[in-house]
Amino acid sequence: MKVENINPFIESVMETFDSMLNCRVKVGKPAVTKDDEDADDIIGVIGLTGTARGIVAIRLPIKTAVTSIGRLVGVEFKEIDSSIIDGVGEMINIIAGNAKVKFEGQKISLSLPTVVRGNMYKLNNLTGAVFLTLPFSSELGDFDLLVSFKSSDEAVGKKEEAHAGAHR
Amino acid sequence: MQVLIVDDSQIMRKIITGVLKKLNVNEILEAVNGQEAVDMLVGKTDVGLVMMDWNMPTMTGIDAVRKIRANGSKVPIIMCTTEGEKDKVLEALKAGANDYLVKPFNPKDIQAKLEKFLTSVS
Secondary structure, X not given: OOHHHOHHHHHHHHHHHHHXXXXXXXXXXXXXXXXXXXXXXXEEEEEEEEOOEEEEEEEEEHHHHHHHHHHHHOOOXXXXXXXXXXXXXXXXXXXXXXXHHOOOOOOEEEOOOEXXXXXXXXXXXXXXXXXXXXXXXXXXXXXXXXXXXXXXXHHOOOOOOOOOOEOO | OEEEEXXXXXXXXXXXXXXXXXXXXXXXXXXXXXXXHHHHHOOOOOEEEEXXXXXXXXXXXXXXXXXXXXXXXXXXXXXXEOOOOHHHHHHHHHHOOOEEEEOOOOHHHHHHHHHHHHHHHO
16 A cells, blocks of 8 residues: 555544544554454444545544544533444544545545444455554544555556455 | 525534534524435425535435425525535536535534525525
């Protein structure tokens, strides 16, 4: 995965949190996501198709999800409810939508977002590709953005099947 | 004067509702897809502004804008969406939308758009 293909997602996370949550976030060192990584989190997943293909996911510890979505709506949530789930889906939709505009010359469409809660999910990446984990920290808590992405120039000459899913 | 928020996301409806209430707009209607919005606006003249999402099930926002204009309504419509590419903006304006707001936005962005239209219709 090319570095220049990651930057739009990092910028999009920063812009989304700054604009909608009035919150500055810092990005840490990217790492390759391990297959067996799991935790008691909420994860919002969205697929990208078109001239570039991939999967983008935001993984929030429950506490971060509750505080972030609470600030987004202006309500103090005590526990996970449908608003939090809906909010995490909307958040990844906005992050991916904002990032795709930054890829000039690419025609990218977004799938409907999916939100999974728990510690028994497993994200499958593009065959032959890897997920990069981008760790973020903020006053609202830490969270990760997971990106598996191939632009058309990376995909030339390769036949790969995208199969994104969250399996319980 | 009523404002109609059209978005399948409950959370987005709440966010926009919160900003509207801060602007003392308390007559707020909600629709969860384009078809519902089209149906709600038939024969209704007291809706002064529509905030329309693009990607929704059943009927998209852009199709809803076309239907609303085909039905003869001149209600101001602001597209409020993640679809920020120039061709999408032009498509929406061509379909009959009056303005465009790209997510992510902050409350001030919504407020500026709302004030523009609420002032023009009041």
